[in-house]
Amino acid sequence: MITKDGQNYIMNTYKRYPITLKNGKGCNVYDHEGNEYLDMISGIACCPLGHSNEAIKKAIMESADGFTNISNLFYTEQQVKLAKKLVEVSGMEKCFFGNSGTEANEAALKLAIANTKKHEFIACKNAFHGRTFGSLSATWEKKYRTKFKPLVSKFKFVEYGNTNAIENTISDKTAAVIIEPIQGEAGIIVPPEDYLKEVQEICDKKGVLLIIDEVQTGNGRTGTYFEYLSHSIKPDIVTTAKGLANGLPMGVAIAKGIDFEPGDHASTFGGNSFVSSVALTTIETIFKENLMENAKNIGEYIKNEIQMLNKKSIKDIRGKGLMIGIELRKNAKEKVAEFISKKILISVVHEKTIRLLPPLIINKGEVENFISSFNEVVK
Ligand SMILES: Cc1ncc(COP(=O)(O)O)c(C=O)c1O
Structure with a gap:
């Protein structure tokens, strides 16, 4: 039935x-x-x-006693505490909260455009970054893209794991390179050990932003809270979602050295106090246990x-x-x-x-x- x-x-x-x-x-x-x-x-x-999980149930019940949403016209303790925690864990500076992985990546792409005034991106073959128009443009599989063309922005796709391909494809129009530290939907593809470090060096040398998509790899899954932390790199933007709030809808783009201006981007639900308190409990429990x-x-x-x-x-x-x-x-x-x-x-x-x-x-x-x-x- x-x-x-x-x-x-x-x-x-x-x-x-x-x-x-x-x-x-x-x-x-x-x-x-x-x-x-x-x-x-x-x-x-x-x-x-x-x-x-008992800690998650407690966080949900305590939130239900307050309010589920008060909009982003106000700061709430839960959202601010979560942002501070994510900054501490990631080594980045500021958070934008959305409700999914694709929204986290949309925010990252817009952040890159807003701060570089450039519109071209480099993504990897077989990459998956989501299904809304910006992140779909960064997604490789033809079966997801073809019906929905024309997509947005200009994406050039290079072989995953090959740093020369990135170096040779960056132009003066490139805003950012977007990469999964391990490709998930492509079949769990782990790149060569020095790949991310070398990509960061190339991006730094060429003045191009580096976006690391940790939607699937993040939240402790690979053995560090974010996979990029095990490669000692500092990207410009990191995105995550999935396990962030133990199954409740939340995505985040965390950036260093760049920010939006009011009006550039927003989300009604993003970072509401209810989901934020569950996300904070999730992170604390991952570390504590x-x-x-x-x-x-x-x-x-x-x-x-x-x-x-x-x-x-x-x-x-x-x-x-x-x-x-x-x-x-x-x-x-x-x-x-x-x-x-x-x-x-x-x-x-x-x-x-x-x-x-x-x-x-x-x-x-x-x-x-x-x-x-x-x-x-x-x-
Ligand atoms: C690496 C990566 N980025 C983005 C997404 C999109 O996330 P969501 O389905 O929450 O929009 C996924 C989903 O599988 C993913 O694995």
Whole structure:
């Protein structure tokens, strides 16, 4: 009934999986029949603390006692505290709050144009930055773009991982380079170790801004709060969303040395006190409970265990922390249903890659459950 009504009343965007979920606890979610599933996707990297986390519930209840929105015509303690925390964690200077990853990137692109007075950008082949017009223009896949042309601004696409390509493509019209530190939707593609550092050097040398899109990699997922921090670089703008408020809608663009002028950009909902207090609780809990360390350790454990299964059908295992891609030699899409029959939720990107983005609280026992199902599903 829910599935049928969903098909009738909700637009045809996502290809949905054949179960309807009711609630969750920790790394598990439950369907309407009470079946328990191990959630190895966590809302596509949205719930670092898992489901119905006590600290998050408390923050939500306390917010409900105040107000949910008072607009950005006023400062609120929650938004200011969150901005201060994000600046402290990122080493950047100022935040703009929106409600999603695509909005965070829209803000970043507008910020770059407003501050450089230039309109050209460099993005990477296979990049995914969102689906609104600015961020869609920075997104590579033809299947997302073609129908909606003409897009905005001028984007030149270069090979991911190749610094010469960036250096040779920058012109005096380039406002910024926009890059994911690990490409997520492209199939969890990790660039060469020195790539980001070299890109930063090129951008600095040529006077071009560097935008790092941490929408998927951020919020502790790869073992540091932002992945760029593990490369000791200081971009001009960093964006994140997804896990920022443990599943509530929030995106942020954090900048250094540049700002908007009043009227350049805005968001009615962005950074409302309710979501801000949940985001602050999420960040504090990630640090307090050492979840980034857990992401590193458990991530390595998963990769090693899969490696040890020594499956011929696996072409590659890659990723960092709890952002893991297992590329099969054949299309992996049919595996989703097989995993569901074993009560495990996974996702597949780029046809052949099983993508794991579990909550950062996941423990070894839960991982062992996943590995034993994996062993049966992937022959
Ligand atoms: C790297 C990256 N940027 C931007 C986005 C867009 O985020 P949202 O779906 O919240 O608009 C995504 C979503 O998958 C992403 O992975």
